[in-house]
Amino acid sequence: MQPSKIRKSPRQQRSAETVEAILTATAHILVKDxxxxxxxxxxxxxxxxxxxxxxxxxxxxxxxVRALNDSHTKEILExxxxxxxETWEAPLEDSVRAIVRAMVEVHRVNPELHRxxxxxxxxxxxxxxxxxxxxxxxxxxTKFLKARKAELRPLKPELSAxxxxxxxxxxxxxxVLERPELLKGELFVDEASRMILGYLLGGPEExxxxxxx
Amino acid sequence: MQPSKIRKSPRQQRSAETVEAILTATAHILVKDxxxxxxxxxxxxxxxxxxxxxxxxxxxxxxxVRALNDSHTKEILExxxxxxxETWEAPLEDSVRAIVRAMVEVHRVNPELHRxxxxxxxxxxxxxxxxxxxxxxxxxxTKFLKARKAELRPLKPELSAxxxxxxxxxxxxxxVLERPELLKGELFVDEASRMILGYLLGGPEExxxxxxx
DNA sequence: CAAGAATGTGAGCTTTTACTCACATCTGCC
DNA sequence: GGCAGATGTGAGTAAAAGCTCACATTCTTG
Numbered sequence: 001m002q003p004s005k006i007r008k009s010p011r012q013q014r015s016a017e018t019v020e021a022i023l024t025a026t027a028h029i030l031v032k033d034x035x036x037x038x039x040x041x042x043x044x045x046x047x048x049x050x051x052x053x054x055x056x057x058x059x060x061x062x063x064x065v066r067a068l069n070d071s072h073t074k075e076i077l078e079x080x081x082x083x084x085x086e087t088w089e090a091p092l093e094d095s096v097r098a099i100v101r102a103m104v105e106v107h108r109v110n111p112e113l114h115r116x117x118x119x120x121x122x123x124x125x126x127x128x129x130x131x132x133x134x135x136x137x138x139x140x141x142t143k144f145l146k147a148r149k150a151e152l153r154p155l156k157p158e159l160s161a162x163x164x165x166x167x168x169x170x171x172x173x174x175x176v177l178e179r180p181e182l183l184k185g186e187l188f189v190d191e192a193s194r195m196i197l198g199y200l201l202g203g204p205e206e207x208x209x210x211x212x213x
Numbered sequence: 214m215q216p217s218k219i220r221k222s223p224r225q226q227r228s229a230e231t232v233e234a235i236l237t238a239t240a241h242i243l244v245k246d247x248x249x250x251x252x253x254x255x256x257x258x259x260x261x262x263x264x265x266x267x268x269x270x271x272x273x274x275x276x277x278v279r280a281l282n283d284s285h286t287k288e289i290l291e292x293x294x295x296x297x298x299e300t301w302e303a304p305l306e307d308s309v310r311a312i313v314r315a316m317v318e319v320h321r322v323n324p325e326l327h328r329x330x331x332x333x334x335x336x337x338x339x340x341x342x343x344x345x346x347x348x349x350x351x352x353x354x355t356k357f358l359k360a361r362k363a364e365l366r367p368l369k370p371e372l373s374a375x376x377x378x379x380x381x382x383x384x385x386x387x388x389v390l391e392r393p394e395l396l397k398g399e400l401f402v403d404e405a406s407r408m409i410l411g412y413l414l415g416g417p418e419e420x421x422x423x424x425x426x
Numbered sequence: 427c428a429a430g431a432a433t434g435t436g437a438g439c440t441t442t443t444a445c446t447c448a449c450a451t452c453t454g455c456c
Numbered sequence: 457g458g459c460a461g462a463t464g465t466g467a468g469t470a471a472a473a474g475c476t477c478a479c480a481t482t483c484t485t486g
Contacts, residue, residue: 012483015433034336036249039473050435055475119332123247162392163384163404170383171376179375191376198411207417225453228463253444254466263465268445 019057021047023071026064031112035065035120062124069117069126073133076106084140092151093197095144100192103172104183111176118173138165145200153202164196171195232270234260236284239277244325248278248333275337282330282339286346289319297353305364306410308357313405316385317396324389331386351378358413366415377409384408 025047029038040061044051058064083102087095107114121130141161145152171192175182182188201207238260242251253274257264271277296315300308320327334343354374358365384405388395395401414420 012432014482018433036336040475041473044436051475052436052477053434056433059475061474115335119335122328122332123249159395159400159404162387163408166383166387167380167408170379174375174379182372187372191372194415195376195380195408195412198415199408201416202407202411203414204417204420225462227452231463252442257466264445265447265466266464269463272445274444 018047018049018053021049022054022057022064023068026068027110027113030065030068030116030120034116035123040064065117065120065124066126068113069121070129072110072113072117073129075109077133077136079106080137080140084144088144088147092148093193095148096196096200097189097193099141100168100172100189100196103168104176104188107172107176108183115173115177134165138162141165152200153206155200160200164199168192168196228270231260231262231266234262235267235270235277236281239281240323240326243278243281243329243333247329248336253277278330278333278337279339281326282334283342285323285326285330286342288322290346290349292319293350293353297357301357301360305361306406308361309409310402310406312354313381313385313402313409316381317389317401320385320389321396328386328390347378351375354378365413366419368413373413377412381405381409
């Protein structure tokens with residue numbers, strides 16, 4: 001195991017607040033200056049604590065980013081899980097749209113932090129968590145595809161889930177960062193859903209034999 | 214302009230070789246150790262030149278990466294342009310497949326370097342080139358979509374190009390790095406093409422009025 | 427109200443590493 | 457050959473920043 005997590009667990013309220021302040025400051029500085037530009041001293045100052053306190057809880061700079069990534073990842077996973085459950089029984093097209101909306105929601109929580117983390121995490125050895133998140137979402141989608149088997153063209157659920165997770169993730173990421181105006185209305189959701197449904201339903205000949213639209 | 218490029222242009226053959234060796238070594242070290250792990254001294258050693266020679270041609274560490282990114286970007290763009298031209302007149306489905314194959318080809322040139330650059334470039338200020346590449350490919354695709362207008366559902370070429378470029382880029386990237394086995398046969402090309410065509414052609418009702426499949 | 431545990435402080439140590447510079451060597455040219 | 461410019465060298469410098477540690481303050485507990 002890498003020297004990843006917390007060094008000392010907080011027992012008192014104030015120490016929990018210190019840890020919180022440090023992580024908040026880390027997020028701010030990271031967004032502003034990037035990983036290299038961010039110094040631990042600067043983070044401590046911004047958090048309003050001494051550099052010593054920072055190192056009492058986090059053994060090194062990487063662990064700060066990893067802690068941040070862990071909580072961000074967890075948050076995303078929980079949100080996706082909730083949204084999947086909510087839409088589990090809805091008509092196919094509605095479900096797909098709901099899932100796309102959930103992806104947008106996830107990326108909008110903290111777009112800048114998200115982008116920075118995506119770029120930093122690989123060089124920190126935090127890919128395990130990111131991969132785990134990806135796999136978890138893909139697993140949910142695989143289950144979803146299996147449940148909807150009757151409405152879809154013949155396909156390999158795992159493979160299709162892999163394709164869709166990566167495509168939609170990238171699309172959402174790009175839209176949030178480069179074309180935020182697409183997210184004002186339903187335009188982006190329309191387009192992404194069209195791509196997904198086109199992929200899942202297949203051409204006319206494959207649709208004929210299926211019952212629902 | 215940033216202190217990006219070359220400091221001194223090589224006049225003699227040997228200096229050109231030195232520059233080449235430095236860039237090759239940079240690529241190697243970058244892949245092995247990442248941007249932070251890579252030291253200029255280490256790069257110079259691997260290149261078989263002195264640290265002084267390195268700094269005679271490159272003003273700083275970032276410029277090394279930028280030079281590498283520039284040539285990589287250029288290479289990709291030229292390849293894409295060639296492949297687009299080659300398939301300009303082919304039947305729609307064949308064209309789409311050719312374009313997907315071209316994307317795979319591009320990512321396979323040097324997958325590790327590609328991945329490392331993608332992660333480093335944003336923090337180096339090299340996003341301009343990457344964005345320019347993205348835009349150039351999107352522009353080609355836009356043109357392509359306009360030329361094929363008669364065969365497609367009603368769509369906004371720029372928007373569709375944006376969607377497709379990002380989706381396919383991410384898919385290819387993911388497939389090369391995480392599921393290389395998909396690339397052995399035509400499986401990946403099949404799946405990606407299906408997604409693209411599903412998106413461009415629309416549902417049965419939209420296809421009826423069009424002539425070609 | 428001790429007293430010890432938990433928490434907080436920040437000057438400064440130590441290491442790392444990008445980068446310089448004074449000098450050496452090579453190459454082309456008259 | 458010999459000069460001038462191009463090219464190459466690598467020990468050394470200087471600045472940055474991660475991190476420690478000896479000490480101070482605050483909290484809890486009996």
